[in-house]
Amino acid sequence: MRLRFVTPLLVLTATMALAEAPAISPLSDADFPQFSTAEIALGQALFWDRELSGNRGISCATCHHPRFGTSDGVSLDIGEGGIGLGPDRKADPKNYPEQRIPRNAPALWNVGAHGFTVLFADGRIEADSSRAGGFRTPLEDEMVTGFASLLSAQTMFPVLSSDEMAGHYEENEISTLVRQGRITGPDGAWEAIARRIAAIPAYAADFKSVYPEISAGRPIHFTDISNAVAAYMTFDFRSDGSPYDAFLRGEAALSDQAEAGRVLFYGKAGCGNCHSGALLTDMTYHAMGDPQIGPGKAERFERHQRDTGRMRVSNNPADAYAFRTPSLRNVTLTAPYGHAGSYRDLSDYLRHHMAPGSGLADYDLSHAILPAMEVGKPDLAPGEEASNYAAIANAIKAPAISLSEPEFNSIMAFLKALEDPLAVAGGRMGIPDSVPSGLPIDR
Numbered sequence: 001m002r003l004r005f006v007t008p009l010l011v012l013t014a015t016m017a018l019a020e021a022p023a024i025s026p027l028s029d030a031d032f033p034q035f036s037t038a039e040i041a042l043g044q045a046l047f048w049d050r051e052l053s054g055n056r057g058i059s060c061a062t063c064h065h066p067r068f069g070t071s072d073g074v075s076l077d078i079g080e081g082g083i084g085l086g087p088d089r090k091a092d093p094k095n096y097p098e099q100r101i102p103r104n105a106p107a108l109w110n111v112g113a114h115g116f117t118v119l120f121a122d123g124r125i126e127a128d129s130s131r132a133g134g135f136r137t138p139l140e141d142e143m144v145t146g147f148a149s150l151l152s153a154q155t156m157f158p159v160l161s162s163d164e165m166a167g168h169y170e171e172n173e174i175s176t177l178v179r180q181g182r183i184t185g186p187d188g189a190w191e192a193i194a195r196r197i198a199a200i201p202a203y204a205a206d207f208k209s210v211y212p213e214i215s216a217g218r219p220i221h222f223t224d225i226s227n228a229v230a231a232y233m234t235f236d237f238r239s240d241g242s243p244y245d246a247f248l249r250g251e252a253a254l255s256d257q258a259e260a261g262r263v264l265f266y267g268k269a270g271c272g273n274c275h276s277g278a279l280l281t282d283m284t285y286h287a288m289g290d291p292q293i294g295p296g297k298a299e300r301f302e303r304h305q306r307d308t309g310r311m312r313v314s315n316n317p318a319d320a321y322a323f324r325t326p327s328l329r330n331v332t333l334t335a336p337y338g339h340a341g342s343y344r345d346l347s348d349y350l351r352h353h354m355a356p357g358s359g360l361a362d363y364d365l366s367h368a369i370l371p372a373m374e375v376g377k378p379d380l381a382p383g384e385e386a387s388n389y390a391a392i393a394n395a396i397k398a399p400a401i402s403l404s405e406p407e408f409n410s411i412m413a414f415l416k417a418l419e420d421p422l423a424v425a426g427g428r429m430g431i432p433d434s435v436p437s438g439l440p441i442d443r
Contacts, residue, residue: 022266026248027240027278031113033149035231040429042206043232046225048442049435051196052159054167054174055080055095060158060229062442063105066426069333070108070237075341075368076100076294076379079164082371085442091373095171099295099376101163102307104341107334109423110279110327112151112234118283119154121323121339122297124313126150144184146223152230156222159193190222197225202436236427239329240278242420248278254417260407261414269354269401269411274325280418285310285322287395289357290338292388293368295377305381306388307339321395330423331415336369344369347412354401357393 046052047060058080063072065085073086081097082089091097103121110116117127127150128136135150137143138157147153158164160178166189167175177189184190197203198220208215211224244262246252254262266272276282287309296305297312310319323339331337336344343349343359344367352359359367365380403411422428431443 022272022276024248024278026245027110027113031115031278032238033112033114033231033234035235036210038206039210039228039231040235041232042203042210043228043230044236044429044432045203045206045435046197046229047232048432049437050439051200051435051437052193052225053080053165054159054172056437056439057095058082058165059442060155061431063101063164064108065442066431069330069335069423070427071334072105073335073369075104075336075344075370076102077105078371078373080162080167084371087369087371089371091371095168097163097373098168099163100370100373100379101161102295102297103339104336106326107330108233108237109239109329109420111154111237112149112230113238113279115277115279116283117150118324119150121326122310122313123285123324125154125157139183142184144190144221144223146221146227148227149230149234151233152223152226155226155229155233156190160189194220194222194225200436206436232429236429238428239420239423241422242329243417244414245420247417255413257410257413258417259414261410261412262417264403264407264411265414268407269403270399271411275328280328281325283324285319285324286398287320287322287356287392288353288398289321289360289392289396290323290340290352291342291360291363291367292381292392293340293342293365293370293379295375296381304388305377306391309339321392328415328418330419332419333423341368343367346415347408350408350411350415354403356396356398356400358400360389360393363389 050056050059052059062085063077063079064070065072068086077100078089078091078097079101081092081095083092084090106121119125125137126135128134133143133145133147135153137153160166160183162168162175162178166178169179170176173192174189177192182188207220207224210228214220214224243252243254243258247254253259274282274286292305292307297307298304308320310322311317332346335346337346337349342363343352348367370379431441435441
């Protein structure tokens with residue numbers, strides 16, 4: 001370990017903490033499911049195709065775009081009813097959205113890895129060996145079979161969200177079925193989307209070439225669509241080529257400052273307690289006091305703007321305002337930060353994170369990136385009842401961490417070392433030239 005250019009205090013800190021840094025096995029092919037080239041290509045087309053959305057106006061890639069680190073570059077995006085991409089997206093005056101999407105779009109790096117056992121910020125889809133399918137979802141026993149993975153199951157849900165992809169009530173067949181609660185079965189929303197895809201000759205041919213059962217005559221089901229999309233996401237958004245990965249494999253040393261930051265990360269700063277392992281997440285939930293902005297995670301009939309995080313799933317008050325630990329892979333590329341994207345700047349968010357709740361009292365929306373839109377609920381709700389900042393602060397269990405400015409800068413250098421050049425380039429496959437539906441592609 002070389003620390004020539006750090007302060008004596010930092011050298012001492014690094015030396016004392018070195019023994020606490022855990023041994024971490026680097027990611028390898030064994031950590032990821034493997035798929036055929038044909039299935040990955042099919043999934044790529046579906047991921048970028050607006051045909052999966054109710055009004056055919058938005059694709060998976062719209063909110064998970066390589067230009068924005070597989071997120072969308074904004075705090076809370078406009079889904080169905082929006083025009084444009086990233087910070088330039090705006091509300092369509094001809095089809096005005098009901099509200100912003102309630103949570104920040106998560107990055108997709110390594111979500112197909114076997115180690116990803118929890119998906120969504122509240123973990124409403126998670127591995128569960130006690131269930132017949134091997135995972136738990138909000139549909140419980142109504143969940144159909146046929147999913148190849150947890151990630152495949154996750155892809156089933158954005159198409160059901162009126163704010164994300166389905167559209168507003170009675171705008172189209174998909175949104176109408178969703179509002180009627182008709183999700184599964186031959187007359188449900190998922191199969192209605194599958195029929196759309198099957199009606200496109202190029203897709204019909206591709207599914208037959210990828211899945212023998214379909215070639216033998218079985219109809220295309222939405223589980224086939226979700227399996228292909230998950231195959232693509234697993235391949236294209238695999239990220240294990242950063243300087244940190246080279247360090248874990250013993251191929252290269254980190255820079256002096258990044259190495260000092262690594263030692264602090266796993267030692268004095270305590271970051272590695274939650275951001276653990278090669279995926280840099282413990283796949284569990286912590287209340288860190290992030291500011292709540294936007295409409296909150298509420299049912300349409302609820303008037304509040306709260307988002308109680310994991311408690312919405314577990315119904316356990318001890319889980320109030322706790323959210324899944326995000327992976328830090330390519331974190332420098334995935335702004336804004338927090339479950340509601342309340343901070344656009346990583347260093348500002350890190351300072352808030354090391355003093356949990358410290359930014360609540362004087363938080364203002366200048367820290368966020370919000371596409372222009374007249375919203376039914378204010379983006380920053382006035383009063384304690386709506387924003388519930390006192391309750392957010394009371395839920396915090398994490399201790400504050402005190403770092404010197406050189407130490408803080410070293411942590412930032414380590415986070416930069418998690419940046420994969422392939423991710424900077426936008427993934428392995430890039431943006432397709434076209435999709436079988438012939439619909440426009442978000443570029």
